Amino acid sequence: xxxxxxxxxxxxGEQWVGLALLVLLVLGTLIAVKRLQPRDEVEENWVNDSxxxxxxxxxxxxxxxxxxxxxxxxxxxxxxxxxQMFDPNTVDSNTLVHLGFKPWQAKNLLKxxxxxxxxxxxxxxxxxxxxxxxxxQILQPYICIELEHLEVDSSANDSLRGDTxxxxxxxxxxxxxxxxxxxxxxxxxxxxxMIRGIGSYRAKQxxxxxxxxxGFVRVEQLLEVEGMENVPDSVLKHFVLDTTDVKQLxxxxxxxxxxxxxxxxxxxxxxxxxxxxxxxxRLDSLGQLNELECLSDEAIKRIAPYLNFDKNR
Numbered sequence: 001x002x003x004x005x006x007x008x009x010x011x012x013g014e015q016w017v018g019l020a021l022l023v024l025l026v027l028g029t030l031i032a033v034k035r036l037q038p039r040d041e042v043e044e045n046w047v048n049d050s051x052x053x054x055x056x057x058x059x060x061x062x063x064x065x066x067x068x069x070x071x072x073x074x075x076x077x078x079x080x081x082x083x084q085m086f087d088p089n090t091v092d093s094n095t096l097v098h099l100g101f102k103p104w105q106a107k108n109l110l111k112x113x114x115x116x117x118x119x120x121x122x123x124x125x126x127x128x129x130x131x132x133x134x135x136x137q138i139l140q141p142y143i144c145i146e147l148e149h150l151e152v153d154s155s156a157n158d159s160l161r162g163d164t165x166x167x168x169x170x171x172x173x174x175x176x177x178x179x180x181x182x183x184x185x186x187x188x189x190x191x192x193x194m195i196r197g198i199g200s201y202r203a204k205q206x207x208x209x210x211x212x213x214x215g216f217v218r219v220e221q222l223l224e225v226e227g228m229e230n231v232p233d234s235v236l237k238h239f240v241l242d243t244t245d246v247k248q249l250x251x252x253x254x255x256x257x258x259x260x261x262x263x264x265x266x267x268x269x270x271x272x273x274x275x276x277x278x279x280x281x282r283l284d285s286l287g288q289l290n291e292l293e294c295l296s297d298e299a300i301k302r303i304a305p306y307l308n309f310d311k312n313r
Contacts (some may be wrong), residue, residue: 029095083138088119100137105130111248119145141194184216184239195238202227212263214247217305224263251283264303269294283309 011019011112020171051277051298065129082098088109108129119125129288202225209225210216219239222228249259252272260270272294286307289300 197235217244
């Protein structure tokens, strides 16, 4: 028996080292597995609704502190940019800053005016120190030169020189984009805002209405856009249509919901057209719609460019 015990318990040094490494490896594996799995469960239980609310409140408080520090350090960045019409010959420094001018740029402009300088056309503003091309392009649609003051100065100078030459009178306001002509079929919001009388809101409404229609067939359709009902005819003169191609609706395959989305058709009218088509199996011409009492001749005339009867489309 003693001999057997010596064989089992008295190992060589290399065997003891190997056994120790094996034990350490097994223990390390068990510890790693134990730490990974239960930890997720504990964290899930710990992050409850009340904890999330507290953390959100803390985060909001920290954000508020950072914002207040930012405003104290960078006061210029907190100024809201407001685009509006302005005359560089009469505008004040506060308005210039809100238009995006840096304070030193506004100071230079006022200093130029104090020395007797005048801006006779919008392009003269390019000479202002610090005026970049991109900045000028943004400001250009909002520049209006009030010519009344320029004419007074000019007439005063002429009288001093004894000049009795008659000068042609000009309108009080002259927009820098008076000769701009846009393609109403493709003009985007940036181009539309180049026209005096069309701001960001009206430009977006025009694009949305054009997409809802499927395209314009007449320039006068601009007056149907929300916010454009009372614009003067001078605004319409800035637009042309290079083609009257529009996105058409196949009246023989389209559903009621899609048909009623067109601005020229109410849901009741779209439903009546759909039911009429089911009775007729197929519609071949616009004249068949005259049989519908809910559609007037004027309504059919308006919707006509946006419908097709092709069975293959």
